[in-house]
Amino acid sequence: MDFIARIEQERNSSADITAKTQSIYNELLRRSRCLGTGNFKSISSDDIASLFDLYDERFFDGRCRRVLGDAPLSFRLSKRMTQAAGKATRLRHRDRLTKQIRTEYEIAVSTTLLFQTFHDIDRPIVMSGIECRDRLEALQRIFEHELVHLIEFLLWEQSSCSARRFQSIANRFFCHTEHTHQLITPRERALTKFGVKPGSRVSFRLDGQHYVGVVNRITKRATVLVEDARGVKYTDGKRYTKFYVPLGQLKRLET
Ligand SMILES: [Zn+2]
Incomplete structure (x- = not known):
């Protein structure tokens, strides 16, 4: 099946999704030089890069990387994002020398929201409709959401999480039932x-x-x-x- 058809049709069972996301949780803790534990105190953009590799490998057989080709994809941690938990962007610009249009992608994650959650306010944290037990689980839900944005950008150039196509993909691949986060904001x-x-x-x-x-x-x-x-x-x-x-x-x- 080609990648578009797969993204449009494939449905993962919830048992499968739980097993895969749990294995990614464990593998990320094993690989990371920063995290250490589910309620980690520090994180590096390398951890987000590892998440991309793990999700791409275990959910999409490396197809995201293949579709990206040599288009750059970067990962960024943001302290300034105080409302949005994550942000995926597609940037197009003309190369000054070759005059060719280049497309770049970026996934950013708000560390301000992550570190304020599971900190000094105790209430259930539901992300994309799934209750999260610690900071790393919350990070995974943020990342899954941004990954769906990235996949839409790659396949259709545009992406919107309030639209039906996004919500269908997020549900069939990651069991998301909502497209909002409930992380604790500074407000x-x-x-x-x-x-x-x-x-x-x-x-x-x-x-x-x-x-x-x-x-x-x-x-x-x-x-x-x-x-x-x-x-x-x-x-x-x-x-x-x-x-x-x-x-x-x-x-x-x-x-
Ligand atoms: Zn979104």
Whole structure:
């Protein structure tokens, strides 16, 4: 069967999928110089590259690599992704010397979300409809999702996880029943641990000074706007200075 037909039709039994993903879990721990355990504390982009090789070999008989040919595929860990758990991209650009169009692919994984999950907030973590017991299982679900994006890019140039074709592939190969993650985002953690959300009035100390302001945005840290006559004018007509404050240093004020 050619690769497209296989991707469109093949259905793996759930017992088969569990056995394969479990074997990948064990093999990745064995190969990795970083991970060590299911709730690993450090990870390298080599681990994502290993995941690609293992999934390609055990689910697709190495066909993904073959379809890629000599198109570059790179793997990246991102601290800045604070909402999306992963991201697969297809990039096309014209080579300046040869004038030929080159296509490159990248899979990125958010370490911020991974490390905040299975950390200090205890609730079930369901990824793509599957409950995960530790960080490595969550990483596998993220990777499977991005791998389906990559396969769609390779075969059809376009990919969308809200579309039926994506969801069918993700279900037949990986038992995914949803296309969203429930990792703990900085926003959820800020609310659960510190009672702070965008719009909250907060106080904090910085260099011995005491400030009061309003939380504007939460990513890795909170962006807090403090009223300041020398600050920048905002749409509400007032002037503010912006501070980036670690969440643990914020005190919530009653409004
Ligand atoms: Zn997606």
